[in-house]
Amino acid sequence: MKHVISPLDLSVEELDHILALAEKMYQNPERYAHLCEGKKLATLFYEPSTRTRLSFEAAMMNLGGKVLGFSSADSSSAAKGESVADTIRVISSYADICAMRHPKEGAPLVASQYASIPVINAGDGGHNHPTQTLTDLLTIKSLKSSLDNLTIGLCGDLKFGRTVHSLIRAMIRYKNVKFVMISPDELRIPDYLRTEVLDKQGISYKEVNVLEPVMPELDLLYMTRVQRERFFNEEDYIRLKDSFILDAKKMKYAREDMLVLHPLPRVNEIATEVDHDPRAVYFKQAQFGVYARMALITNLLGLDGDLSC
Ligand code: CP
Numbered sequence: 001m002k003h004v005i006s007p008l009d010l011s012v013e014e015l016d017h018i019l020a021l022a023e024k025m026y027q028n029p030e031r032y033a034h035l036c037e038g039k040k041l042a043t044l045f046y047e048p049s050t051r052t053r054l055s056f057e058a059a060m061m062n063l064g065g066k067v068l069g070f071s072s073a074d075s076s077s078a079a080k081g082e083s084v085a086d087t088i089r090v091i092s093s094y095a096d097i098c099a100m101r102h103p104k105e106g107a108p109l110v111a112s113q114y115a116s117i118p119v120i121n122a123g124d125g126g127h128n129h130p131t132q133t134l135t136d137l138l139t140i141k142s143l144k145s146s147l148d149n150l151t152i153g154l155c156g157d158l159k160f161g162r163t164v165h166s167l168i169r170a171m172i173r174y175k176n177v178k179f180v181m182i183s184p185d186e187l188r189i190p191d192y193l194r195t196e197v198l199d200k201q202g203i204s205y206k207e208v209n210v211l212e213p214v215m216p217e218l219d220l221l222y223m224t225r226v227q228r229e230r231f232f233n234e235e236d237y238i239r240l241k242d243s244f245i246l247d248a249k250k251m252k253y254a255r256e257d258m259l260v261l262h263p264l265p266r267v268n269e270i271a272t273e274v275d276h277d278p279r280a281v282y283f284k285q286a287q288f289g290v291y292a293r294m295a296l297i298t299n300l301l302g303l304d305g306d307l308s309c
Pocket of ligand 1: 048049050051052053123132263264265
């Protein structure tokens with residue numbers, strides 16, 4: 001039994017296999033419509049979500065399986081003080097696999113230590129969001145053909161943005177990947193990522209606080225929202241929330257083939273006028289999330305053995 005708590009829980013080979021399967025599922029979903037018949041997915045969401053929870057549920061339904069779960073801590077017995085460890089012990093007898101989102105970093109890891117079913121981290125605090133990463137990789141691979149030789153701009157809240165942390169960890173395993181990190185000083189990536197991951201592995205990166213001059217260098221621009229829910233005071237959030245707003249004028253600095261990604265939800269950081277630009281692929285990215293999760297569920301349930309991919 002395997003859990004996916006961090007993007008590094010999947011080897012490059014496993015990732016490549018899951019991405020290839022996801023692409024096949026995207027091209028021919030009918031072929032996989034009965035793969036998970038008789039199986040149940042539990043979605044245990046202690047924190048709000050639209051895309052992750054609903055794409056997990058859509059993924060399981062597309063595979064012919066069923067779903068059960070809760071969408072907030074308040075509507076579960078966590079409100080009465082039940083621990084994650086006790087909850088997952090019980091859910092293990094109700095479902096075959098579970099996806100857990102939790103505001104506390106490490107909660108899905110704790111769950112995996114008490115579970116007798118595969119646990120997928122659907123986002124834990126400011127830490128990791130491996131299935132968003134899988135979605136991002138599928139989007140990049142499908143639209144750029146390769147995960148190698150890319151210069152990736154990461155813009156916005158790089159301190160609290162778990163999608164960015166997971167994406168960096170995943171992308172450094174591919175060839176000749178460079179990062180340009182664009183953020184206010186207060187929202188730079190955490191020190192541990194800079195020293196323990198990027199510096200230690202000799203990854204090329206630079207940190208800047210203006211977007212326009214670096215736009216022409218980028219193959220991808222990954223925009224992120226400033227994470228209001230992780231700030232300790234509202235004043236700091238208000239001061240920083242509109243630090244970077246991508247609009248049509250700034251898009252003029254970008255290459256014709258640069259793609260704009262965003263894990264969504266968006267607040268102000270991408271003007272809606274950019275939605276009409278063919279380089280804006282964030283809604284397509286959200287659609288790819290269903291296929292990425294279909295492939296991951298299939299893999300973790302061990303149902304992909306006879307699928308040639
Ligand atoms: N990208 C993402 O995690 O979105 P949700 O918070 O809506 O799940």
